Amino acid sequence: MKQYRVTKYDPHSRNGDGAYVPDEWTGFDDIGRTFGGTVLTQAEYDRVEEAYVRTALQMLEANGVHSVVLRGVEDNAGFGSGKLTISDGHKIRVRDMVPYMRAILREHFWGRLEGDHAFVHFGWDYYMYVGVPEACPEFVVDEARGRGVFIEPFVSPYHPEEQEGEPVGPADAVPRRPKTVVGPQHS
Numbered sequence: 001m002k003q004y005r006v007t008k009y010d011p012h013s014r015n016g017d018g019a020y021v022p023d024e025w026t027g028f029d030d031i032g033r034t035f036g037g038t039v040l041t042q043a044e045y046d047r048v049e050e051a052y053v054r055t056a057l058q059m060l061e062a063n064g065v066h067s068v069v070l071r072g073v074e075d076n077a078g079f080g081s082g083k084l085t086i087s088d089g090h091k092i093r094v095r096d097m098v099p100y101m102r103a104i105l106r107e108h109f110w111g112r113l114e115g116d117h118a119f120v121h122f123g124w125d126y127y128m129y130v131g132v133p134e135a136c137p138e139f140v141v142d143e144a145r146g147r148g149v150f151i152e153p154f155v156s157p158y159h160p161e162e163q164e165g166e167p168v169g170p171a172d173a174v175p176r177r178p179k180t181v182v183g184p185q186h187s
Helices: 042-062 098-105 138-146
Strands: 002-007 067-074 091-093 110-114 119-123 127-132 150-153
Touching: 002 042, 042 098, 042 127, 042 138, 098 110, 098 119, 138 150
Parallel strands: none
Antiparallel strands: 002 127, 002 150, 067 091, 067 110, 110 119, 119 127
16 A cells, blocks of 8 residues: 655655644634734635545545545544534445545544545644555646645554555554644744
8 A cells, every 4th residue: 555645735844854844724723813924714725625635536536446434433522413424434435525524624523534445544733644555646646736735655643554564553552643743833
């Protein structure tokens, strides 16, 4: 399986330790706040969220993935009592994943979307990880970059398997939702 980190964070803006340096928004709740002198608007948030969703779907579809299962659900606020079925083991067709991805990105609930040979994981600070059976095609990488999203080879901290022979570690050794260092505190 090939694993990737998919984010809005330009890899050229990371320091030597891999931390993203610029002041940047990290979630839905940041709408209306100022970062780097610019207010995050609903429209800009929606544009970036759409870029993430389209990129993940494109990566899965390019690899012939048709469905995933919702795993590791954390729904403490009861979001699942609404329009979506939020339960461990719920099977979701790739074409029906959009509302699930949006809800997870907006932190309404949390869970991993996993198939036999693919996954979409979400972390803190608007990080997304995608695993697919084959290398991500260049046209997908190029189209994502055109949307302002960067696809980088990276082992998901939520996937306790091996990538290219490098063990990630047992599931209980990996934090479920690690906090990633992203720039200075926002205003």
